[in-house]
Amino acid sequence: MTDLKDIAVAEATAQSGTPKMTARNVSVFYGDKMAIDDVSIDISQENVTAFIGPSGCGKSTFLRCLNRMNDTIPSARVTGDISLDGEDIYDSGMDVVQLRARVGMVFQKPNPFPKSIYENVAYGPRIHGLAASKAELDTIVERSLKRAGLWDEVKDRLVESGTALSGGQQQRLCIARAIAVDPEVILMDEPCSALDPIATAKIEELIHELRGRYAIVIVTHHMQQAARVSQRTAFFHLGSLVEYGETTEIFTNPKATRTKDYITGRYG
Incomplete structure (x- = not known):
């Protein structure tokens, strides 16, 4: 008998185009406690x-598997297979520093370094040797801030501390920081949960603009x-x-009863 989960994964794979990252039968344990059970996506x-x-x-635990952030937790153990471009x-030969440059992360709470906006x-780019000169570095900084929709707001104050920016600007600075090393994937763990509605709208607009340039995964507790x-x-x-599928299908015609119950607010 074919497992329904296997069918669901096959359907989702067929619909989602060429995968940038694949996860197969991933489980996560914290000591003896299982936090993720056999996830394939x-x-x-x-x-x-x-x-x-x-x-x-x-959902956040699984997200952290995608760039090995769970490695920082001594009791965490990940089983199964996760690949990036195969x-x-x-x-054991994977350079985790390089992996995290390829799979960038934006956290729930804005966490700029206590350095200038420019720095x-x-x-x-500096620690990864992506710029051969100050001029090249200037270009990367400007391009990254433009892509993050922040350049016009900060171009005359690049020497000021990043921590002096508003919460929404700090989060866009963190996105610019992630973009600067030219990642292939950007993971966002509830990036708007600490922001007001106007800042949230700007981040959402930014996600639309970055779509297709990077593979983007966002964890959110807001269904809307x-x-x-x-x-x-x-x-x-x-x-x-x-359940995993097209967003419109998940929200209008979910296949699983648990999904339907969550979407309609029966629990959460």
């Missing part, structure tokens, strides 16, 4: 992918936000991937 570059589900359902990211963006910014949505519940 494909992430494509063409689409913004949203992870939704109630608090504590495992390359196993958990292979926040220049830091990554997932509906606005993503083309594909994955619903997590109790550490399992319940």
